[in-house]
Amino acid sequence: MAGCIYGSGSRRNSSCRNAPPRAGVSWERVMTLLFNADNEKELQHVGRLLQLGGVVAIPTETVYGLAADASNVKAIQRVYEAKNRPADHPSIVHIGRVGQLTDWAVEIPDAAYQLAEAFWPGPLTLLLQRHPHVSPLVTGGGYGIGVRLPAQRHTRKILSDFNLAVIAPSANMHQQLSPVTAAQVMQQLDGRIDAVLDGGRCDVGIESTIVDVREGTPRILRPGLISAEQIAKVLGVEVETPVRHRVSVAGNQARHYQPRTPLEWYQVGAVLTDNDVVLVREPLSELGGRQIALGGDPEAYAHELYHTLYELDQQGLARILVAPLPQDPAWLPLTNRLERAVTA
Incomplete structure (x- = not known):
C-alpha cells in the first residue's frame, strides 16, 4: 500500500506510512499513485492493489468510481472516509461477468437476466435482494443491493481477471461533482486514496440508470441514459418512473453533483x-x-x-x-x- 506523504506528485513511493495525520484529519494522508490503464503491467498492479484492500479510482463508461473490494469491510470504510460519505448511503457493486450476480444477490428474477443480456456491459444498475453474506455497509444498512457490469474495457478486464467485485461510488468528495477524467479525480482526492487508474475521459458522462426489479412492476429509481422505454421494450411490461421515492439508492439526495461555483x-x-x-x-x-x-x-x-x-x-x-x-x-x-x- 502507498505510504504517507504530503504534497501532490504521483508515480512515487514512500515509507512514511506511520507519519501522524494533520490536526483535525482522521484519515491517513497517503501518496496517490497514477497508473496508465493502457499499460498491461500497471493494469495488473491495480488489480493486485484492490485485492490487497487498496482504494483506487477507476474509470467506467459513466463517471470515475472510487473502488474497493466489496467483500473487504475495512477497504469499504476507507472509501467512505476518503469521500466523507455517510455510512447509510448505499454503493453499487460492480462485477466483471454476469455469473457473479449470485455472489451478491438472491431471489434474482428472470427480468434481471433479461436486462443484463440486453444492456450489460453498460450503464444499467439492477436493484436486487442482497445476499445474506453482503455487509450492510455496502447497502447503507438496507436489504436491496445495486449491481452492474461496467462497459469500460480496462475496468472490466481487472474485475474479470481477478474475479473481483468492487463498490465504486463516484470518485469525488460527497455531494460534489462526479469526475469524468483522472485529472478531475486528483483535484479532489489526491492524498486521500491509494491510486488513480487513468483510462481517459468517460464516454457517457453521467451516472447509470437504477432499476428496481425485485418485485412487481419495475421502477426506475435513478434515471440515466438507458430509458424506461428501452427497459419496457425488453421486459414487455410497463416501467414506472416515480418523480420521488423513499428507496435508498445511490445519488438519491436532494443536494448532489454540485460544483463549487453557484x-x-x-x-x-x-x-x-x-x-x-x-x-x-x-x-x-x-x-x-x-x-x-x-x-x-x-x-x-x-x-x-x-x-x-x-x-x-x-x-x-x-x-x-x-x-x-x-x-x-x-x-x-x-x-x-x-x-x-x-x-x-
Whole structure:
C-alpha cells in the first residue's frame, strides 16, 4: 500500500506510512499513485492493489468510481472516509461477468437476466435482494443491493481477471461533482486514496440508470441514459418512473453533483454580468458570448455536462446558469442531475 506523504506528485513511493495525520484529519494522508490503464503491467498492479484492500479510482463508461473490494469491510470504510460519505448511503457493486450476480444477490428474477443480456456491459444498475453474506455497509444498512457490469474495457478486464467485485461510488468528495477524467479525480482526492487508474475521459458522462426489479412492476429509481422505454421494450411490461421515492439508492439526495461555483437556473431576460456564463443545449442569440452549448441531444449534453462544470469551476466565475431542458422523458436524467446540483 502507498505510504504517507504530503504534497501532490504521483508515480512515487514512500515509507512514511506511520507519519501522524494533520490536526483535525482522521484519515491517513497517503501518496496517490497514477497508473496508465493502457499499460498491461500497471493494469495488473491495480488489480493486485484492490485485492490487497487498496482504494483506487477507476474509470467506467459513466463517471470515475472510487473502488474497493466489496467483500473487504475495512477497504469499504476507507472509501467512505476518503469521500466523507455517510455510512447509510448505499454503493453499487460492480462485477466483471454476469455469473457473479449470485455472489451478491438472491431471489434474482428472470427480468434481471433479461436486462443484463440486453444492456450489460453498460450503464444499467439492477436493484436486487442482497445476499445474506453482503455487509450492510455496502447497502447503507438496507436489504436491496445495486449491481452492474461496467462497459469500460480496462475496468472490466481487472474485475474479470481477478474475479473481483468492487463498490465504486463516484470518485469525488460527497455531494460534489462526479469526475469524468483522472485529472478531475486528483483535484479532489489526491492524498486521500491509494491510486488513480487513468483510462481517459468517460464516454457517457453521467451516472447509470437504477432499476428496481425485485418485485412487481419495475421502477426506475435513478434515471440515466438507458430509458424506461428501452427497459419496457425488453421486459414487455410497463416501467414506472416515480418523480420521488423513499428507496435508498445511490445519488438519491436532494443536494448532489454540485460544483463549487453557484449554479442557478437561467430565466429568459435575467440580468447577467461579465462574470456569469449560461449552459445551453444550442446557442441562443440573446446571450452572445456568455454561453456554452453542450449539445442538442441528451447523449451529447450528458457527455459534456460534468466535464464543462469542472472546467468552469476553475475560472472564478460569479455564477453558472443553466437553461431549462425540454420536458421530455429523454431529458429526464439531465434534469434530475441539475435539480440536485443547483444552489438557487
